[in-house]
Amino acid sequence: MFDSKEHSHRRLNVLTGEWVQVSPHRSKRPWQGQVEKLEQERRPEHDPNCYLCAGNERIGGERNPDYKDTFVFTNDFAALQGDIPSGGESTGLLQSKSERGLCKVICFSPRHDLTIPEMDVDGIEKVVELWVEQCKEIGAIDYINHIQIFENKGSVMGCSNPHPHGQIWAQESIPVEPMKKQFQQEKYRLDHKTDLLEDYIQQELAAKERVLFENEHMVVLIPYWAVWPFEAMILPKRRMAQIIEMTAEERRAFAEAYQHLTIKYDNLFETSFPYSAGIHQAPYDNREHPEWHWHMSFYPPLLRSATVKKFMVGYEMFANPQRDITAEFAAQRLRDLPAVHYAQSGN
Amino acid sequence: MFDSKEHSHRRLNVLTGEWVQVSPHRSKRPWQGQVEKLEQERRPEHDPNCYLCAGNERIGGERNPDYKDTFVFTNDFAALQGDIPSGGESTGLLQSKSERGLCKVICFSPRHDLTIPEMDVDGIEKVVELWVEQCKEIGAIDYINHIQIFENKGSVMGCSNPHPHGQIWAQESIPVEPMKKQFQQEKYRLDHKTDLLEDYIQQELAAKERVLFENEHMVVLIPYWAVWPFEAMILPKRRMAQIIEMTAEERRAFAEAYQHLTIKYDNLFETSFPYSAGIHQAPYDNREHPEWHWHMSFYPPLLRSATVKKFMVGYEMFANPQRDITAEFAAQRLRDLPAVHYAQSGN
Ligand SMILES: O=P(O)(O)O[C@H]1O[C@H](CO)[C@@H](O)[C@H](O)[C@H]1O
Ligand SMILES: O=P(O)(O)O[C@H]1O[C@H](CO)[C@@H](O)[C@H](O)[C@H]1O
Numbered sequence: 001m002f003d004s005k006e007h008s009h010r011r012l013n014v015l016t017g018e019w020v021q022v023s024p025h026r027s028k029r030p031w032q033g034q035v036e037k038l039e040q041e042r043r044p045e046h047d048p049n050c051y052l053c054a055g056n057e058r059i060g061g062e063r064n065p066d067y068k069d070t071f072v073f074t075n076d077f078a079a080l081q082g083d084i085p086s087g088g089e090s091t092g093l094l095q096s097k098s099e100r101g102l103c104k105v106i107c108f109s110p111r112h113d114l115t116i117p118e119m120d121v122d123g124i125e126k127v128v129e130l131w132v133e134q135c136k137e138i139g140a141i142d143y144i145n146h147i148q149i150f151e152n153k154g155s156v157m158g159c160s161n162p163h164p165h166g167q168i169w170a171q172e173s174i175p176v177e178p179m180k181k182q183f184q185q186e187k188y189r190l191d192h193k194t195d196l197l198e199d200y201i202q203q204e205l206a207a208k209e210r211v212l213f214e215n216e217h218m219v220v221l222i223p224y225w226a227v228w229p230f231e232a233m234i235l236p237k238r239r240m241a242q243i244i245e246m247t248a249e250e251r252r253a254f255a256e257a258y259q260h261l262t263i264k265y266d267n268l269f270e271t272s273f274p275y276s277a278g279i280h281q282a283p284y285d286n287r288e289h290p291e292w293h294w295h296m297s298f299y300p301p302l303l304r305s306a307t308v309k310k311f312m313v314g315y316e317m318f319a320n321p322q323r324d325i326t327a328e329f330a331a332q333r334l335r336d337l338p339a340v341h342y343a344q345s346g347n
Numbered sequence: 348m349f350d351s352k353e354h355s356h357r358r359l360n361v362l363t364g365e366w367v368q369v370s371p372h373r374s375k376r377p378w379q380g381q382v383e384k385l386e387q388e389r390r391p392e393h394d395p396n397c398y399l400c401a402g403n404e405r406i407g408g409e410r411n412p413d414y415k416d417t418f419v420f421t422n423d424f425a426a427l428q429g430d431i432p433s434g435g436e437s438t439g440l441l442q443s444k445s446e447r448g449l450c451k452v453i454c455f456s457p458r459h460d461l462t463i464p465e466m467d468v469d470g471i472e473k474v475v476e477l478w479v480e481q482c483k484e485i486g487a488i489d490y491i492n493h494i495q496i497f498e499n500k501g502s503v504m505g506c507s508n509p510h511p512h513g514q515i516w517a518q519e520s521i522p523v524e525p526m527k528k529q530f531q532q533e534k535y536r537l538d539h540k541t542d543l544l545e546d547y548i549q550q551e552l553a554a555k556e557r558v559l560f561e562n563e564h565m566v567v568l569i570p571y572w573a574v575w576p577f578e579a580m581i582l583p584k585r586r587m588a589q590i591i592e593m594t595a596e597e598r599r600a601f602a603e604a605y606q607h608l609t610i611k612y613d614n615l616f617e618t619s620f621p622y623s624a625g626i627h628q629a630p631y632d633n634r635e636h637p638e639w640h641w642h643m644s645f646y647p648p649l650l651r652s653a654t655v656k657k658f659m660v661g662y663e664m665f666a667n668p669q670r671d672i673t674a675e676f677a678a679q680r681l682r683d684l685p686a687v688h689y690a691q692s693g694n
Contacts, residue, residue, distance in 0.1 A: 002434025002445050008427050009435060010520060012442035018523050021426070021446065029424035030406065033507030059377065077376035079368070079662070079669060080355050087349025088356060093547045094554075094571050095359035098349050099368065150661035158658025160380030167661065173357060175667035176365045200440045207441075224441050278665030299664055311505025314497035314514065315426070317646055318625030320522035322426060 005326060013225035014188075014196065016180040020227050021315075021322040027304075029324070035307040036156050039272055043113040043162060052163035054110040069126045071107040072134060078103035080171050082143075100143050101171030106130060108164040115153065115164050115272055117262035117341055124255040127166075128243075131279070132251070135244050138170045139284035146174050146283055149243075154274025156301060156309060166277075170284075178280050186291040195239045197293035210331045213260045217253035220261050222331040227321040229303045229310050230268065230330050232261055234296040241282035241292040258296070260339060265300060267337040275300035352673060360572035361535070361543065363527040367574050368662075368669040371676070374651075382654040383503050385618065390460040390509060399510035401457040416473045418454040419481060425450035427518050429490075447490050448518030453477060455511040462500065462511050462619055464609035464688055471602040474513075475590075478626070479598070481515055482591050486631030491517045493525060493630055496590075501621025503648060503656060513624075517631075525627050532638040542586045544640035557678045560607045564600035567608050569678040574668040576650045576657050577615065577677050579608055581643040588629035588639040605643070607686060612647060614684040622647035 002009075010019045051058045054066045060076040080101025088097040108127050109119060116124060135147055151166035152159040174182065188196040204211055204221050212232065213220040219235050226232075234257045236250060246254065265273035277298045282289035301309040303324065316322050338345065349356075357366045398405045401413045407423040427448025435444035455474050456466060463471060482494055498513035499506040521529065535543040551558055551568050559579065560567040566582050573579075581604045583597060593601065612620035624645045629636035648656040650671065663669050685692065 002432045004436070004443065007431040007434075007445055008448065009443050009445045014440045014442070019520070021522070022443075023426035025428070026424060026426050031507065033505060034502040077373055079370035079373050079671075081372070084354040085349045087354075089351070092550050093361045093543070094550065095361070096351065096356050096369075096571075098354055098356045101355065146666070148662060148666045150665050152658070152661045155381040158380060158660040160378065169662050169666065173366070175368070177665055177667065196440070203439050203441065224443075276661040276664050278661060280665065297665070311499070313505040314499040314623040314625060315495060315516050317623050318497050318524055318627065318644070319493070319495045319516065320524065324426075 005329075010320075011225045011327075013223070013227075014200065015184055015223075015225075016177075017184050018180070019320065020225050021320045022326060023322060023324055024326050024329070026324040031304065031308050033308075033311075036309060038306055039155065039162070045111050045113050047112045047163075050112055050161065050163050052105070052107050052161055052165055053112050067107065067110055069109065069123065070130045071110070072104055072130060075103035075105050075167070080169055099172055101169060102138070102141075102144075103170075104134065104138075104168045106134070106166045106168065108166065112163050115262075115266075116151075117259065117266045117273075118343070119164075119259070121252070121255050121259055124259050125252055128246075128251045128255050128258070131168075132244050132246065134168055135242065135281075135284070138168065139242075139244070141170075143172055144170045145285045146171055146178060147281070148175070148178075148278065150276060150278035152276050154272065156274045157276050159274075174283055178283075181280055182283075182289075182291065185293065189291045195293055196291075197235060197295065198237075198239055201235055201237060209328050212264065212331060212334055213257060215253045215256055217250045218257040220257050222327045222334070224327055226327045226330065227312075227323060228299045228301065229323060229325055230265065230298075230300050230334065231327075232298045232334075234258060234261065236294065239293045241289040241294065242284070243279060243281055243294055261298065263339060263341045264334045264337050265298075267342050268334065269302060269306040270342050271306035273300055273302065352676075357667075358572045358674075360570075360574075361547065362531055362570075362572075363524075364531050365527070366667065367572050368667045369673060370669060370671055371673050373671040376671075378651065378655050380655075380658075383656060385653055392458050392460050394459045394510075397459055397508065397510050399452070399454050399508055399512055400459050414454070414457055416456065416470065417477045418457070419451055419477060422450035422452050422514070427516055446519055448516060449485070449488075449491075450517075451481065451485075451515045453481070453513045453515065455513065459510050462609075462613075463498075464606065464613045464620075465690070466511075466606070468599070468602050468606055471606050472599055475593075475598045475602050475605070478515075479591050479593065482589065482628075482631070485515065485517045486589075486591070488517075490519055492632045493518055493521050494628070495522070495525075495625065497623060497625035499623050501619065503621045504623050506621075521630055525630075528627055529630075529636075529638065532640065536638045542640055543638075544582060544642065545584075545586055548582055548584060556675050559611065559678060559681055560604055562600045562603055564597045565604040567604050569674045569681070571674055573674045573677065574659075574670060575646045575648065576670060576672055577612065577645075577647050577681065578674075579645045579681075581605060581608065583641065586640045588636040588641065589631070590626060590628055590641055608645065610686060610688045611681045611684050612645075614689050615681065616649060616653040617689050618653035620647055620649065
C-alpha cells in the first residue's frame, strides 16, 4: 500500500499550479556537507555602528531619527528606481522593458538586540500597522501595481544587518510568483464560485494535522504542498484581497499569529531561526480583485539542526522543488514545542 | 534616454516565458553580509575516507571497483524510488500522487583532487559519453519519462563531497522547469515554423556581445535573460532533442566547450568556482519531440569575489528572480580572462 510517510510522491500546490517532489524516506541520509555558522552572540540594545539604529548615520549620509517603535526609509541602494526613462529592447528573441519601482527598509524596533519572536504583541502590531499604512501610501502612486513586503532574517538568508528589519519593493509589473497565484485563484473562482483559500482553510481545519495555531481571525498552518522543510503560512479566515482591508481586531490577531509561529521556529533548534517571509496580496491597480485572498508565507532553510540547512540546488533548480520530510511531520514537530520563547522561559 | 547599463528593467526568458528583474546600478552596494569559506586546500589524488574514490567502501557497505575513468552507481540515499506501490490522495484541494524514479551518482574521474576544469578534454569526453550511455539505458526503462543530469559543485551548492561527481535523477513525470521550456519551444515552433534556440543562436552570434566561445558544433553564451550573476549556457548549433543524438564529433566539441567555460569560471576569482549545472532535453517518452533543442545551463552563485555570493531570497523567492549586473557585463568579464586554468598556467 502506498504510504506518504515512506514513499516518494508529488503534491500539487493549488496556489501556483506547480508540483513539489516529496522524498520522506530521504531524511535518514547522513550529512557530510556544509554547516552554517551559529549566530549566538548577544547583541547590545543599541549599536553605534549599525546604520539602522536610532540616531545613527546611514551610508548615504542621512541620520536616522530617534524613533521609538518602527521606522521606514527609502533604501539607499534601491534595486528599483522610480525616475528612469521608459524604454527597452524588442529585437527578435531579445525582449526587455524598463521597470519603475521603489525600495524601502522598515525597522521593526529601535532595539538592535530583538527579533520578531522576541518582541511583544504590541510591538509586532506596530509593524503590521506600518505595513498597512505603507501599502495605502505606495498603492496610491500612479505607476505602482505590485507591492512586495518581505523580510530576510539571518545571514544565511542574505541578511546583512541583524537589526530587526524588513523591506518593501514596489513596482509597475506583476512579478512571476504573485502572477501564478492570481491565475490559479481566478480560475478556481470561475470554476467553483467559491474562494480557493477559504475552501482550503476549511479542509485544513477539519483535517487538523497541518494546523499549528488558530485564533478568531487567523490560521497558521504548514501547507500541504510546502517546499521548505518548515515552510508555513498565516492566513486570514475571511477573504480579503489586500492587507489594508484588515480591521483593528484582525491586525491584532495577525500580530498574535505572527508571534506564535516565529516563537515556535526559534524553539525548534533553540536558535534565532532564519527565514525569508513575504506577503502575497492583490495588485494595487485600482481594480477589484474578488479572486485574491492575501496571505503571508515563511520559507526557512534549516532542516536538521541550527547548522544544517536544505540546499535547493541542482535537481531543485533544473527540475522541481524537492523536500525530505513531510508537511505533516514538520507540523507535528512544531506543534509539540512550547509556545513561550526558549530564551524567555526562565529555565 | 533609457540605458540598460544604468536603469532597472525586466528581460524575458523566451525559454520559460518568465521575466527576470535586472538592477545594474545595484552592484555598487557595499556588502556587510555573509561571506563564504574559501575551499583552497590541496586534496590528495586518493582519499581513503572518500566513499567515491576507487576501491573504497560506500555507506551501504558496497565497495567501489578500481575504476580508471568514470564510474556510475545507484545513489545509496535515492530521493526517488522505483519499487513503490502507486497511490496518492485526491480529496478536494489535497492532491498528491506517488512518483517512481531512480537516482544515480556519476564519478567524473578516479582522481579525488580534480574538477572538470582541471581535467583534459579526453577525460571530459568520457563523462559526456557516460551521460549518453546512461540516457540510452535509463530512457529505455518503461516508466521513465524525464532524465535530469546535474552537478552540484562546491559546498556552497550543497555538495557534500569534493570528489568530482554529478548525478542523474530520472522519473515518471515531467518536472516543472523542463515543462515550461517544452511549452515555450512548442509554441514558438507552431507560431514561427522554425526552432526557437536555432533562431536565438543566430541572433547571439550576430550580436556577439554575450558569446563566450564557439567551435564547429557548439556555442557558449550568457543568455540575455540570465538570472545568476555569471549564468551561462552551452548549446549545440543544430537542433537535437536529446543528447543521445550527438555524433562522436559533437561529443568532442561539447567536451571542449564544457572545459572552456569552466576554466573561465575558475579564472574569474582564481578559485574553484561553485555552480549547479544541468542538462535540459526532450522527455524519454517514446514520442517525437521536434520542438526540443537540448542545452546545458550553469547557475553559479558567486557575485563579487570568491567569498561573496548572490542571495536569491526574499524578493527573489516571493516576487521575481533579480540580478545586479547585466548579462553583457558578465560576458565581457569572462571573455577577458585567459583560457588556460590559473593553477596550470605556470605563473
Ligand atoms: O544528493 P546530495 O548531493 O547528497 O544532495 C544535494 O543535492 C540534492 C539534489 O539537488 C539536493 O536535494 C540536496 O539538498 C543537496 O544537498
Ligand atoms: O537588500 P539587501 O538586504 O541588502 O539584500 C538581500 O535581499 C535582497 C532582496 O531579496 C536580495 O536581492 C539580496 O541578494 C540579498 O542580499
